[in-house]
Amino acid sequence: MLKQPETKYRPFPPVNLTDRQWPSRTITTPPIWMSTDLRDGNQSLFEPMNGERKMRMFRTLCQIGFKEIEVGFPCASQTDFDFVRQLIEGEHIPDDVTIEVLTQARDELIARTMASLRGARRAIVHVYNATSKPFRDIVFGMSKAEVIDLAVTAVGRIKRLAQQQPETEWVLEYSPETFTATELDFALEVCNAVTATWDPTPDNKLILNLPTTVEVATPNVYADQIEWMHRHLDRRDSIILSLHPHNDRGTAVAAAELALMAGADRVEGCLFGNGERTGNVDIVTLALNLYTQGVSPGLDFSDINAVARTVEHCNQLPIHPRHPYVGDLVFTAFSGSHQDAIKKGFAVQRADDFWNVPYLPIDPADVGRSYDSVIRVNSQSGKGGVAYLMETEYGVVMPRRLQVEFSGEVQRHTDASGSEITAAEIWQLFSRTYLAQGAADSVLRYVEHHLYEQGADQGIRLTVEKNGVRQVLEGTGNGPIAAALNALGMPVEVRAYEERSMGQGGDSQACAFVEMACLRSRNECYGVGIDANIVTASIKALISGVHRLMVRQGTEREAA
Secondary structure, X not given: OOOOHHHOOOOOOOOOOOOOOHHHOOOOOOOEEEEOHHHHHHHOOOOOOOHHHHHHHHHHHHHHOOOEEEEEOOOOOHHHHHHHHHHHHOOOOOOOOEEEEEEEOOHHHHHHHHHHOOOOOEEEEEEEEEOOHHHHHHHHOOOHHHHXXXXXXXXXXXXXXXXXXXXXXXXXXXXXXXHHHOOHHHHHHHHHHHHHHHOOEOOEOEEEEEEEOOOOOOHHHHHHHHHHHHHHOOOHHHEEEEEEEEOOOOOHHHHHHHHHHOOOOEEEEEOOOOOOOOOXXXXXXXXXXXXXXXXXXXXXXXXXXXXXXXXXXXXXXXXXXXXXXXXXXXXXXXXXHHHHHHHHHHHHOOOOOOOOOOOOOOOHHHHOOOOEEOOOOOHHHHHHOHHHHHHHHHOOOOOHHHHHHHHHHHHHHHHHHOOOOOHHHHHHHHHHHHHHHHOOOOOEEEEEEEEEEEOOEEEEEEEEEEOOEEEEEEEEEOOHHHHHHHHHOOOEEEEEEEEEEEOOOXXXXXXXXXXXXXXXXXXXXXXXXXXXXXXXXXXXXXXXXXXHHHHHHHXXXXXX
């Protein structure tokens, strides 16, 4: 039994803002977006990104359309320092992208931070210090005057060092850490002191970032705080008012939306909301929420699956299957009543009308997805469940996205037959769909392969039959799958790979699953391979997937 909360927790006091304006406003333009996936998101990971994953994440963020990217905490980590130098010296930063770095308000750390940015075209230096009473009294033992002096001294130091590096266009960002728990009049005093020290202009603005370092109240209170600051800040025309919402109460997206109504200009967050504790605001959700209200967010999530797979690889964290807009199951209906309503909605939806399909707040096609109705596939279906039968009867534990894909094949079969489907029939259907690439009439058929070393890479000599013609192909890569993919020379990419054992003991077979996509279209599919040798199973799975993409492309051409 929980304790009586009133004996332990105090409710957060409301803001004295009786004439608040934000409740009657709507968001009509997107904010300036700043991704902190490589800094705040990265420092929260079990295993922080290595160089390869950091660079892949950076390039993905640029492709999505972020113009401001926080790339690290160079004064706190040699890895981050080296990554910043790699970006600058390797000329990896697009001309329209500004990198940002974080530093604490200490002289030696500021000097190290500024050194990491030498030679950058444009850079945001983000400095912060805690301002709330608990931090002043408990953590640092500082007076209000000392807190202001710390902030002003740090900003003055950054300004002097920036003047010594005139080749870079410098932007200052200041955060009163723990803003939401700071007395508003004191937060204003600190921010105004920083503004006076930096001396911004309407053409060279200062970023004042007001974070919910910890969510301590409901989103409407945060909106009140932002509107109060928006009204009272000195030189507001020379300030970009920024948000950095965390998700301790689970309301970061709502807090960001209301704070944008309250006058904020900019939002910092991570693509899928990872970050310290419960995470940062989820930018994908926030941006697509705007999109569903008729506001173009200025970020490209038209191939959300590709973004999701990249982020899962870089963060080594799975995305929840019910995550808004991107989860594997958010465009999948298990309920018969849902399926019926959605099917009827699609039937009457016209291309030139506003979107109005029941249960679907966004057209799945806008994010490169499709709607799937799934029958008898979840645990509620008992022994009739497809996934259950495949695992218990045949030892095939399908990845979640393959369950959804294969269930479509099952549904087409049951719709055509009008009857139940047995376990044996499910296995036959699975074999025809994914394992029949050994058949003589296959578009692409695996014959054999031989691996060899090619310097530091893996080489492969791959024998296949393409439309009945035997070919011997060669390729290299950083592993057997990459080598085989290069040997095939097809415009496809591997998005995910898994392998599982079918049974126990030395004579058990391996089952490999490869999720892939055609680079010339939005077609995606799984390939499956089964063999006693895991490498052979993997290559068979690759051939299976490429074969299915080729068949699908040919079918689409015929239909056109």
